[in-house]
Amino acid sequence: MAEPSTPPPAAAATSGLAGLEERLFVFFDKRSRRRLVQGLLVLAAVSIPLVGDSYLLEILTNSFFYIVLCLGLNIVVGYAGLLDLGYAAFFAVGAYTTGILTSQFDWNFWLTIPAAVFFSIIAGVIIGGPTLRLRSDYLAIVTLGFGEITRIAARNLKELTGGASGLIGINRPSFFGLELNQIHHYYYVFFILVLLAVFVSFRLQHSRLGRAWQYVREDEDAAEAMGIDRVAVKLYAYVIGAVFAGVAGCFFAGKMTAISPETFQFMQSATILMAVVLGGMGKIPGMIVGALALILFPEIFREIGSVRMLVFGVVLVMMMIFRPQGIWPERRN
């Protein structure tokens, strides 16, 4: 089938919303303007704890945490075009690694991070290795199964994980003698994590590997014909995404000091996926917008409570049909 040629920019700029979008793209085309806006945003984020109350900080810290998870899932879904429905499992792997090692083996919090990275990689290779050789739909359902396995294992391995009631008394991290126990400490910790995640995502996106992901996502067969090892490239995406979630999970466990298997239900994975789709798959600012929207929406509309996921489901379907590129799409020429 012949692809319709891309419409000329003038035609795209005629309608209201598309015109605004186009003008925004043109505005941010200049590197100096982008840098200025980014600098202002960082400055604003750094100074919020000076003025905001603890409720606001709690919500923003939570949003930062979801931004990291979204950036991680974005590598799998956005960059490589693979559907992962068990992403919460990797977050569980990180959280439980930290939880078990600090509360039962008395490890230092910071030493558990490399351990969590190690276990996330192992889990990613076990799940991704066999399934990524097949059609990518299989990955979706196998990851769904893996999410369930992880949750059931966390519930059944009672000696290690505390069973259904979970683990309590996880050591809080301390930083050069300062125990991190205030909300603004965690605000900054998660903010630094976001900056790191954004930096890593950005560098990956513009690396050789990032271009390979894009190629595989757009046309797998052509990519393979060009000499890209598609299985290896997809596995990298899957494992790197797993590591993001694993590290985020460590800090989650450190902040909460208690974790239970029910935190890592399918709904958790679906929520993260929802934020990624909402923000616009493949775009770093989109992930930030998506995660913020996802956390702030239920805070603002408190009364919707139980119908929240129903609304998410409807929005997910509508987004894919009417605006598959998300709120903040990637500009494609």
Next chain:
Amino acid sequence: MTILDIIIQQLTNGLILGSFYSLVALGYSMVYGIIKLLNFAHGDIYMVGAFVGFVILSFVSTLLGDGWLGILPSMILAMTAVGFLGVLIQRIAYRPLLSAPRLSILIVAVGVSLVLFNSVMVVTIGEYKAFPSGLGYEGITMGHVHITYTQMVMVGATAVLMIALHLFIAKTIYGKAMRAISIDMDACRLMGIDVNKIIALTFFVGSSLAAAAGVMAGVYYGSIHFFMGFVIGLKAFTSAVIGGIGSIPGAMLGGLLLGLLESFGTQLPWVGTEWKDVFAFGLLILLLVFKPTGILGRTEIERM
């Protein structure tokens, strides 16, 4: 209990469980065969089927009683209603995206699944509902094993549905069209087959089979709740893969096999009931490593 008793007991349990898996797996496999979509919402269709059956039976049982006389017409009504629901979902959510990238339609399927089970959750306030059937426990006792008539009727009903489906696919012109579309959709369009109509019909048949399984599960377990479709969706997918996804006899065989494996698996000392789901998913992963085409599946030849 002797070894023989345990074998008979687990054989019965496995056949019942396998019947449910097979009926749901058929829908997965049919839809996958025809439009290459993993319909994540299919497990939730089964759940909705159980709830629709629950509502219909509540009304019908006042007229015809809560025995099989009331259950069978309720089941048929529920199958029809849920079949139309399947067609509606296909029309609204999947059809606009048939030519879009694969990822989009998979995400939509996840969205549909969220919509279905959250709607039921909101309506039922997340509570378990007791299924209003009044079947007794009469049956045949063999040694220490008691097999109820209900269990026999269920396995029988599953067999009837499967034979009917087989005849439909093999003998009717609609079945022929389905088989043709799964081979080459574009060629079918050129031959004058109304492809959209046949896809809708596939969703109707698949959804109504899942609804039949849902109603039977309600009768069998006695209670239903909004999350019951999630795990069975995964298991039915596993069954479809065991049999070879896209293959109709494969889905039937795979479901029965998984049901039996799971029942006997719970007898293994290191599996037990706590780990039975892990056992099934572990099986799926192993299968995908060693024989992704399943027992009756054909090797897929990728064409550029």
